[in-house]
Amino acid sequence: MAGDLLVVEDLRVYFPLYRSLLERLLGRPYKIVRAVDGVSFTLGRREVLAVVGESGSGKTTLGKAILGLVKPVSGRILFDGVDLARAKGGEARRVRRRISAVFQDPYKSLDPLMPVGEQVAEPLLIHRMAGRSEARRMAMEMLEKVGLTPASEFYWRRPHQLSGGQRQRVAIARALITQPDLIVADEPVSMIDVSLRASILELLESARRELGVSVILITHDIATARVIADTVAVMYLGRIVEYGPIDAVVEDPRHPYTAALVTSTPSISRRRPPRFPVKGEIGDPANPPPGCRFHPRCPLALEECRRVEPPSASDSGRTYWCLNPLGPGGLWRGVEA
Ligand SMILES: Nc1ncnc2c1ncn2[C@@H]1O[C@H](COP(=O)(O)OP(=O)(O)OP(=O)(O)O)[C@@H](O)[C@H]1O
Numbered sequence: 445m446a447g448d449l450l451v452v453e454d455l456r457v458y459f460p461l462y463r464s465l466l467e468r469l470l471g472r473p474y475k476i477v478r479a480v481d482g483v484s485f486t487l488g489r490r491e492v493l494a495v496v497g498e499s500g501s502g503k504t505t506l507g508k509a510i511l512g513l514v515k516p517v518s519g520r521i522l523f524d525g526v527d528l529a530r531a532k533g534g535e536a537r538r539v540r541r542r543i544s545a546v547f548q549d550p551y552k553s554l555d556p557l558m559p560v561g562e563q564v565a566e567p568l569l570i571h572r573m574a575g576r577s578e579a580r581r582m583a584m585e586m587l588e589k590v591g592l593t594p595a596s597e598f599y600w601r602r603p604h605q606l607s608g609g610q611r612q613r614v615a616i617a618r619a620l621i622t623q624p625d626l627i628v629a630d631e632p633v634s635m636i637d638v639s640l641r642a643s644i645l646e647l648l649e650s651a652r653r654e655l656g657v658s659v660i661l662i663t664h665d666i667a668t669a670r671v672i673a674d675t676v677a678v679m680y681l682g683r684i685v686e687y688g689p690i691d692a693v694v695e696d697p698r699h700p701y702t703a704a705l706v707t708s709t710p711s712i713s714r715r716r717p718p719r720f721p722v723k724g725e726i727g728d729p730a731n732p733p734p735g736c737r738f739h740p741r742c743p744l745a746l747e748e749c750r751r752v753e754p755p756s757a758s759d760s761g762r763t764y765w766c767l768n769p770l771g772p773g774g775l776w777r778g779v780e781a
């Protein structure tokens with residue numbers, strides 16, 4: 445759609461696995477992990493999209509593809525109209541610096557020896573957006589903005605002299621300093637003390653509000669997602685199974701997998717829906733089940749779910765891929781296990 449910041453079309457990211465050098469040389473992997481397997485969505489400006497799903501559903505791989513850290517085997521990623529796979533030279537660099545990343549573990553993403561202020565300033569130098577003294581001044585300002593005050597003191601500290609929450613503030617400052625249009629934040633609060641999570645999410649929210657940034661918030665926790673997201677994409681084994689406004693999707697899901705996620709998150713709602721039972725664990729993305737990928741675990745699965753890939757369906761603003769969805773209010777009625 446015109447005006448969207450990001451358009452992802454039928455994206456696939458596969459990882460070939462080899463047991464031996466010979467297999468690698470012959471290009472004959474013993475299996476292919478389909479980490480992202482046909483994902484499409486759009487992201488508007490100033491929109492916060494949460495990508496949720498349990499471990500192994502492909503969330504990080506999707507984020508990495510958007511950040512240019514892994515190469516898709518097919519599909520397209522259009523950023524402000526530019527096809528990321530086709531952009532070259534100056535155009536590629538210009539587009540790339542408009543997308544920033546925040547990762548789960550700020551200890552790993554920061555240099556242990558370098559003063560944190562210098563690390564915030566660094567992207568400005570790398571992208572030649574400012575000279576050294578200007579970059580330092582901007583980094584001081586950014587440290588203030590993310591609540592590390594007095595900035596003149598924090599600037600010279602090393603990462604180990606900060607708390608986990610403060611380190612993540614540094615990582616966010618570093619992500620924001622280049623004035624990106626999009627931040628991909630992969631589990632930004634899952635290593636942060638529970639008591640500090642809300643303040644870190646608030647920082648991302650204020651980046652959206654004050655700087656107009658769009659955010660892709662990757663999290664396994666739908667309650668975290670709900671704090672700041674407008675929209676949610678629920679992923680299962682490399683696919684989106686439900687997508688739409690987060691309140692609608694969480695309060696009144698259509699896909700049984702969404703229902704399972706919601707009811708296994710106790711803090712999600714003051715009214716507690718009955719637990720929605722699912723069996724077993726997430727399947728193998730190298731060998732996804734035929735038909736609907738969720739059918740082996742689904743309490744509502746029909747015979748045809750084993751064979752037929754569910755087409756998309758839409759109602760009340762959300763889209764889902766399921767042959768036997770919950771009806772409106774279905775979450776509250778529970779399921780006969
Ligand atoms: N570089 C890689 N090589 C091979 N397989 C990979 C690679 N990266 C990811 N995978 C596999 O792809 C699938 C999706 O992984 P991914 O990390 O994207 O999931 P996730 O949803 O982020 O999970 P988590 O919640 O644990 O972070 C998993 O089965 C994973 O083992």
Ligand SMILES: [Mg+2]
Nearest residue numbers: 503504505630
């Ligand atoms: Mg991950």
